[in-house]
Amino acid sequence: MDKEARLEWLVKRVAQEFKNGDVVNLGIGIPTRVANAIPEGIKIILQSENGYMGVGPAPEVGKEDPDTVNAGGQCATILAGGCSFDSAMSFAIIRGGHVNATVLGALEVDEEGNLASWMIPGKMVPGMGGAMDLVVGARRVIIAMEHTTKNGDLKILKKCTLPLTAAKQVNLIVTDMGVIEVTPQGLLLKELAPGVTFKEIQACTEPRLIITEKVAV
Amino acid sequence: MAKIITFDEAISKVENGMTIMVGGFIGCGAPDQLIEEVCRQETKGLTLIANDTGILGDAMSQLIVKRCISKLIATHIGTNKETGRQMSAGELDVKLVPQGTLAEQIRAAGAGLGGVLTPTGIGTIVEEGKQKLDINGTEYLLELPVRANVALLNAYKADKAGNLVYRRAARNFNPLMAMAADLVIAQVENIVEIGEIDPDEIMTPGIFVDFLVHKKQREVSNVG
Numbered sequence: 246m247d248k249e250a251r252l253e254w255l256v257k258r259v260a261q262e263f264k265n266g267d268v269v270n271l272g273i274g275i276p277t278r279v280a281n282a283i284p285e286g287i288k289i290i291l292q293s294e295n296g297y298m299g300v301g302p303a304p305e306v307g308k309e310d311p312d313t314v315n316a317g318g319q320c321a322t323i324l325a326g327g328c329s330f331d332s333a334m335s336f337a338i339i340r341g342g343h344v345n346a347t348v349l350g351a352l353e354v355d356e357e358g359n360l361a362s363w364m365i366p367g368k369m370v371p372g373m374g375g376a377m378d379l380v381v382g383a384r385r386v387i388i389a390m391e392h393t394t395k396n397g398d399l400k401i402l403k404k405c406t407l408p409l410t411a412a413k414q415v416n417l418i419v420t421d422m423g424v425i426e427v428t429p430q431g432l433l434l435k436e437l438a439p440g441v442t443f444k445e446i447q448a449c450t451e452p453r454l455i456i457t458e459k460v461a462v
Numbered sequence: 463m464a465k466i467i468t469f470d471e472a473i474s475k476v477e478n479g480m481t482i483m484v485g486g487f488i489g490c491g492a493p494d495q496l497i498e499e500v501c502r503q504e505t506k507g508l509t510l511i512a513n514d515t516g517i518l519g520d521a522m523s524q525l526i527v528k529r530c531i532s533k534l535i536a537t538h539i540g541t542n543k544e545t546g547r548q549m550s551a552g553e554l555d556v557k558l559v560p561q562g563t564l565a566e567q568i569r570a571a572g573a574g575l576g577g578v579l580t581p582t583g584i585g586t587i588v589e590e591g592k593q594k595l596d597i598n599g600t601e602y603l604l605e606l607p608v609r610a611n612v613a614l615l616n617a618y619k620a621d622k623a624g625n626l627v628y629r630r631a632a633r634n635f636n637p638l639m640a641m642a643a644d645l646v647i648a649q650v651e652n653i654v655e656i657g658e659i660d661p662d663e664i665m666t667p668g669i670f671v672d673f674l675v676h677k678k679q680r681e682v683s684n685v686g
Contacts, residue, residue, distance in 0.1 A: 294561065295487040296631045311490065312618070312630040318488030318517065318541060321631075329630050331637045331665075332487075332513070333569045336562030340582065359585075370549070370558070371540025372514075378562035378582045412585025 246440050251421035252391075254438050257282045259348055259389045259419045263289045270294060270339065270379055272349035273317045276389050279348055292344060294375040296335050299327020316375065339375070340382035347383035349376060350390045351418075353405045356452040358415040358427040360388065361407035373410060380411040392420035392449050401425070401432070402451045422446045431455050464624030464648075464671045472647045472675050473499040476612050481509040483568065483610040483639040486522060488514055488541055491632030493616040493649040494521035495677055500614075501528045509533040511568070511610055513561065513635055515542040526554070535608065537561040560588060563605050565638055571607035572641025572670075578605050613643035616677075617666070620650040621659050624668030633665065640670040647673045 246254070252275065260282035263269060267289045271277050280300070283289060291300035294316050301322035304310065309320035323329065330338075338344060353361040360380055363373040380386050393400055401418065418425040423446050424436040434454040437446060447454055473496065476482060482500075486492025500508075501524045510531045516522025523542045525531050533555040539545040548554035559567070566578040579602035583589050593604040615636045618629035626648060628636055640646050648671055 293631070295490070296634050310630065312632040314488065314490045314631055318490070323630065329628075329633055331628075332561065332565040332634050333638055336565050340562055340580065370546060372536060372538035372558040373560050373588075374538040375561040377560040377586065377588065381582045381584070382562075409586045411582075 267345040270347045276348040297329040299324040344383040346385040347379045358413045361405040362410045388418045392422040469499040479507040480611040483613040484512040485636035487634040496614045497521040511535045515545045517541045567608040568638045571609035610643040612645045613639040615648040619652045624671030625664040626666035640666045
């Protein structure tokens with residue numbers, strides 16, 4: 246599979262993680278694409294941390310509303326049945342455990358479920374925005390990312406080296422190579438992406454992956 | 463009763479060295495014309511409390527570009543490269559705060575609370591230097607109230623009593639900041655007579671608001 250097909254697999258795979266009625270917050274980048282891949286018959290409610298529930302598709306050209314932007318600052322829409330609120334309410338929803346799942350990208354994630362996603366000291370310090378609250382508050386934290394960096398550096402590590410977004414909060418890691426669950430025993434390989442072998446995914450992952458018979462190696 | 467004043471009068475109340483809070487989220491719901499007036503009057507040495515510093519080129523970003531700000535408390539600065547540049551060069555003192563924490567710190571100040579306990583930031587550099595409390599087996603950080611001398615807000619509608627209504631995602635930090643500053647100035651698109659807004663629709667009680675300024679209509683309508 247080429248890179249785009251692998252990413253498409255990743256996005257579709259994340260979209261299978263939700264139940265009907267789940268409140269979900271999607272991060273910027275690959276996670277945003279998950280909204281377009283929700284299986285038929287499943288309806289989720291998307292929250293935007295800048296202050297509304299019921300994120301709809303991007304508006305048609307010419308119908309943009311400057312008062313309706315998503316958490317990335319791009320013009321968005323609010324679906325019928327949605328509602329807007331202030332930032333304190335938005336983060337009460339997030340911190341209070343009312344968000345079933347959040348899907349976020351990562352710079353590094355480790356076998357204890359620690360996540361680093363908000364800064365590279367001396368190089369990139371954009372700020373954490375709402376990410377720290379989301380990772381602590383959402384009932385399930387799903388990381389959706391490419392398995393390694395563009396240079397091939399490992400991102401799934403024994404121990405994160407960058408400043409953390411949150412400690413021990415990640416539940417599931419879905420990459421273009423497979424699906425990995427964070428368990429108290431370590432990282433459990435649940436699925437391999439089509440065409441990827443165990444040897445290949447292990448070579449791109451620092452900690453040893455636990456395998457079960459279910460995963461054809 | 464909120465007094466309706468001009469942009470010039472409003473910003474003459476913001477003195478050099480003051481702490482200001484400014485509503486908005488990446489420009490959405492930011493009081494752009496009040497901010498432009500701060501830049502025009504070249505107010506300096508301000509401490510800015512805001513979610514972000516806008517997108518390079520917009521009104522909010524100009525507060526940084528024009529060097530009105532010497533200290534910044536924000537949650538995200540990635541959309542304005544000049545903020546990062548001034549921070550790296552040691553020209554701007556920046557404190558980054560998780561978004562939910564900043565919202566609650568402002569709310570706490572306005573609500574007369576001594577602080578809030580949040581699990582956000584535990585196990586990260588955000589916890590450095592802060593008191594931690596164990597409540598029923600869970601660790602929380604004590605985050606202290608944050609208030610300002612002046613709050614600059616944006617609202618969609620106001621009546622002459624100062625009651626405010628916001629629109630869509632433009633609400634964000636505006637109603638929280640309305641409670642947490644000594645002086646509250648709101649830039650408003652539509653100012654109506656007292657009694658024209660149903661009490662149930664009001665989002666910020668007028669008692670919080672000191673001054674209203676009528677937003678100047680741009681040539682291109684920006685409400686779709």
